[in-house]
Amino acid sequence: MNYICNAANELTPTNAVIETILSRSAAKYYDRAATLSDDEIRDLVRGTSAPTSFHLQNWRFIAVRTPDAKARLHPIAWKQPAILEAAVTFIIIGQLADASTIPERLAPVVEAGIMPAHLVPEWEIPARGLYDDQPQRQRDEAVRSATFGSAAIIYAARSLGLGSTPMIGFDAEAVHREFGLAEDEIPVMLLTVGPERAGNWPQKPRMPVADVLSFA
Numbered sequence: 001m002n003y004i005c006n007a008a009n010e011l012t013p014t015n016a017v018i019e020t021i022l023s024r025s026a027a028k029y030y031d032r033a034a035t036l037s038d039d040e041i042r043d044l045v046r047g048t049s050a051p052t053s054f055h056l057q058n059w060r061f062i063a064v065r066t067p068d069a070k071a072r073l074h075p076i077a078w079k080q081p082a083i084l085e086a087a088v089t090f091i092i093i094g095q096l097a098d099a100s101t102i103p104e105r106l107a108p109v110v111e112a113g114i115m116p117a118h119l120v121p122e123w124e125i126p127a128r129g130l131y132d133d134q135p136q137r138q139r140d141e142a143v144r145s146a147t148f149g150s151a152a153i154i155y156a157a158r159s160l161g162l163g164s165t166p167m168i169g170f171d172a173e174a175v176h177r178e179f180g181l182a183e184d185e186i187p188v189m190l191l192t193v194g195p196e197r198a199g200n201w202p203q204k205p206r207m208p209v210a211d212v213l214s215f216a
Contacts (some may be wrong), residue, residue: 094142162176
């Protein structure tokens with residue numbers, strides 16, 4: 001791996017994934033005429049290979065892309081222009097952690113020969129101890145998983161030359177109602193994605209690594 005010296009006089013590895021992360025910035029201005037195909041949107045959501053506790057995969061994503069759906073989302077997302085202008089806005093949904101789903105989630109893992117079947121209860125039992133009758137912990141896990149999934153989409157988008165912006169400016173209850181979320185689902189954030197137009201800033205300088213990292 002090669003290294004370059006960045007603006008903060010730090011050595012930075014020249015790796016395609018790391019370069020994608022370091023070049024990402026929040027997009028404010030999108031190409032209003034641009035669209036993404038169903039397959040392109042599916043490719044973005046393949047980022048759900050991100051980690052989840054006990055392989056729960058407790059997330060869901062609604063791709064808001066039609067003019068009608070955008071018009072429904074826009075007023076309950078504080079009328080932010082990007083909702084109408086971006087090719088797609090994902091409603092990033094976290095599902096309350098439910099240990100009873102573990103056998104179903106692990107079935108493909110067993111079928112693929114990765115995990116022996118006898119280990120499934122060894123995952124489910126401690127997960128029940130962690131989450132059953134623990135509503136705050138269930139919610140925390142929903143938010144964690146959805147955030148991991150969102151981050152994966154952000155960097156997948158950047159790798160494909162697309163802009164993105166996570167948003168917390170929306171009426172969560174209205175989004176829940178308008179888009180038919182289930183009782184155990186939480187709209188964690190909105191994520192606009194699409195080709196950009198001129199005017200977006202580059203990535204803003206971040207705090208030096210030395211200021212945020214310590215070793216123990």
